[in-house]
Amino acid sequence: MMQPIQKILPLLFTVTALALSVQQAVASDNEEFMPLSGDDTQYMIKFKPGSTIKALGPEADSYLSAGERKQKFSRKGAMALLRQAQVQEANHLDAFGVSVAKLNAQQLQALKNNPMVDYVEEDPKRYLLAESVPYGITMVQAPQVSDAMTSNIKACVIDTGYNYGHPDLPGSGVTGYAFSGHGSWSTDGNGHGTHVAGTIAAIGGNNIGVVGVNRSAKLGLHIVKIFNDSGKWTTASNLIQAIQSCKNAGASVVNMSLGGSSSSTTESNAMTNFYNGGMLLVAAAGNAGTSAFSYPASYSAVMSVAAVNSSKVRASFSQYNSQVEISGPGVSVNSTYKNSTYASLSGTSMASPHVAGVAALVWSQHRTCSAAKIRAALNATAEDRGTAGRDTQYGWGIVRAKAAVDYLNVNRC
Structure with missing residues (x-):
């Protein structure tokens, strides 16, 4: 019997929001740089x-x-x-x-x-505003894998929109769709979706802000604005439509940093169809800190992602159950945010895009693999935490890009 369509909420457990400012120095055309030396100011x-x-x-x-x-x-x-x-x-x-x-x-x-x-x-000093590599990007081994081929794959972010024009996010190769009444997909008055997108694809090598899992700005992105700026709930039927938009746009990997407590037969069947049709679906496990199931993460066709901190320990808010499949960094994650700023946020919402980003990165190097093969490779090479093998706290462990690429280089598809 079909169960009632549930309300789905964006999974966000905020610890700190750190807006970073950019300092600028203005000089005339004939200004020459004079190094400072000596004791005089x-x-x-x-x-x-x-x-x-x-x-x-x-x-x-x-x-x-x-x-x-x-x-x-x-x-x-x-x-x-x-x-x-x-x-x-x-x-x-x-x-x-x-x-x-x-x-x-x-x-x-x-x-x-x-x-x-x-x-x-x-004469105040000005310094090079070097970008930082968030701890999670290093933890998932993203810098160890070239993303030069990511133009051959597209990731989809279903969330609150995208701060198009953010200096640290790709501006080309980005498409999108917004549900009625939510404004444009290219705006994000909430910040949640922009934060998620930054973990997946913040630009590297530009000396500002942060670095994402895929940092060359070559990764294709499709944005679906399913929540309005207040992050108000949506429905399972809308989520199905959102994934269909991802599929129509050619996306192979879908990130869903959202969830709800009730399951739906229609939604479950749709997830299975999308997965069997070649899409890798990734979702946040939930932030209740209990063993309760959250959906869509707890459907078998979806990778349920738990959160760990910088010490690789499960976050206290991260849900734990038999459907947790893999883990990603999710505590105090620094990423892009609304109004062209940056913020440090916590939640399984932040862990999920680490896994989705790694999936796209790994898959870009092995495009002949099926979604099931990529999923299996990520699980087989995850850094085991907690009880040996798969457990309810960490799943198979923390996702690792380099290990997965090496595994596929040997085992192929």
């Missing part, structure tokens, strides 16, 4: 408009360039004013009427007291 000296020209005396106008007249700034005049305080300039920002120099305390005071000077401020 470097400053920017802003001269009052026309003061550096006035410092040259009454004959100055006869040899001023057109640019100097327009900008009301003369390097020679600025140098003359600096010499009065025994200062050697390091650089000039002509368009802004600013000179740059290292100053000791006495020189600093002298310039501050000079009526020709508007203000003096410290």
